[in-house]
Amino acid sequence: MAVSLSSGVRNSLASVQDITAQAAAVQSRLATGKRVNTAVDNPVNFFTASSLNNRSDQLKGLLDGISNGIQTIQAASKGIDGVTKLVNSLQSTVKQAQADAAQNRPTKAGTALATAAEAALTSKSLKDIALDKKLNDDDAVTTNNTATASSSGNVGIATANVNIGLSIVAGSTTYEASFSSANATVRDLVNEINKSGIATAFVDEKGQLNVKGTGSDTLQVGIGAATAGPGAITDAQTGLANANFGLVAGDRTTGVTSPGITSAVRSNLIQQYNDLRTQIDELAKDSGFNGVNLLQGDQVSLVFNEKTGKNQNKLDIQGTSLTSDNLGITQATNTQLTGFTNFQNDADLDKATEQLNGALTSLKSLSSTFGAQLSVANTRQDFTKGLADVLSTGAANLVNADANEEAANLLSLQTRQQLSQTALSLSSQSDQAVLRLF
The missing domain is CATH 1.20.1330.10 (f41 fragment of flagellin, N-terminal domain)
Structure with a gap:
């Protein structure tokens, strides 16, 4: 059997029900942190946020x-x-x-180009005597190359040979040159050898001419002499004048190596x-x-x-x-x-x-x-x-709820809910007035 409610009670009851529904929705937002939880809440925001979250x-x-x-x-x-x-x-x-x-250089030393007797006659060291000796046989006596107080001596190359040739080979590198022997000395020969870049020469304290490679390759040294430069180089290629300096004749072709080259x-x-x-x-x-x-x-x-x-x-x-x-x-x-x-x-x-x-x-x-x-x-x-x-x-901006706003809404709805309940109570009291007639 249907119960008949007065208009005032019915209106107050509807208000209470509406406020309760709103409060439930706000409580749901606070619980989930989202204001859009389903497509029903906001289809556009819901599906857009889902797409953004999927890509993220x-x-x-x-x-x-x-x-x-x-x-x-x-x-x-x-x-x-x-x-x-x-x-x-x-x-x-x-x-x-x-x-x-320094331990791996091919080196060859000739015989002494100066003697103690010469040192006594010149009052010079064996090294200086050897360096000062002329290359050409200027006294025309090839067997007498002695240095004296008045003569520097010579190493005995024939006077007709006015050019000295050099032919030096170190590994795959060859150096060949010639220079005039006029008034040239052993010192000049040393300087010419040093110009090669592949060998160095010096006269030691014993008066010996030493030739040393600048690298570790087998070194071949040839000294020659002739009336013209090309001929002197040709002569040097066989090392014919090597014997004048105490080097083994033919060193240019056989090679000069040092013992213990390893x-x-x-x-x-x-x-x-x-x-x-x-x-x-x-x-x-x-x-x-x-x-x-x-x-x-x-x-x-x-x-x-x-x-x-x-x-x-x-x-x-x-x-x-x-x-x-x-x-x-x-x-x-x-x-x-x-x-x-x-x-x-x-x-x-x-x-x-x-x-x-x-x-x-x-x-x-x-x-x-x-x-x-x-x-x-x-x-x-x-x-x-x-x-x-x-x-x-x-995505969060589209669906997330503002906790502060929703909390304020809930507080407001709770207040309205209390007021609506009071209004419902007042509406009921007007219906109860009829009971005073009995």
Whole structure:
């Protein structure tokens, strides 16, 4: 049976019910923190916020891949730094070998060009007597080259031979020249030999002419004499005048080498050099991250957006095979072999220095490449983090509730609810007035 309510009671009851519904909605917003919880609340904001949050989640999912890629690049960069230090150590080893050059020079000493008797006659040292002696036989007595108080003496080259020729070979380098012998002395010959750049000459305290190579290659020295320069050089190519200086005749063709040309110091450095070279390969093998090694030719791809196909944005980083061979650093040996560095040879040590300088240049270039790619990866990582935050914030602005506002609304609704209940009570009292008639 339906109950008949007065108009006042019905209006007060409807007001209480409306306020209660509003209060429940506000309480729901406070509990969830959102003012749009379903598509019913606000379809446009709900679906827009869902799309923004989905993209934000996808971008955040890419951050793990970007982070792994960055660590892979950094591991390779650390490997390059380590290899660079090893190459610097190789340079130090080569420099030690080069510092031992004085023990590894082909040297030939002639017989004494001065005697004690001459020293007594001239009151000069054997060295000065030898240096001052003329090359040509100016007294026309080839057997009497003695220096006296009035004559400097000579080494006995025929007077008709007015040109002196030089022919010097060091390894694959040849130096040939001639000069006038008129009034020329042994000192002039020494100076001419020193001009070659591949050999040096000096007269020692015993009065001996010494010829030493500037490198470790086998040295051939020929001295000749003739009426013309070309003829003097031709004569020098067979070393016919070598005997005048106490050098073995024919040294130009047979070669002048020093005993013990193999340096023990350089031999000991070979193993050190090769051990360091091996460590370059081993260090490069250990420069990977999570199974990917850019120094062993691996590739890593960093995906920067959530799209696929042509719209996908990614960075493909191709590694390189970093080995001592690829850097052009050849193995060291004690002898000349194809593809190896002979530690006993100055020219090979110079080549080793060039190899190491080239290796450092390659490492700098590779480091620069990885550095640029790392910069891109770091920039995109920061950008992706920032963009994901922007998307999440944008979505929150569309659906999140203002806690302060909703709390104030709830307080206001609670007050209105109390007032409505009071109004309902007053409306009921007017209906109860009829009871006073009984």
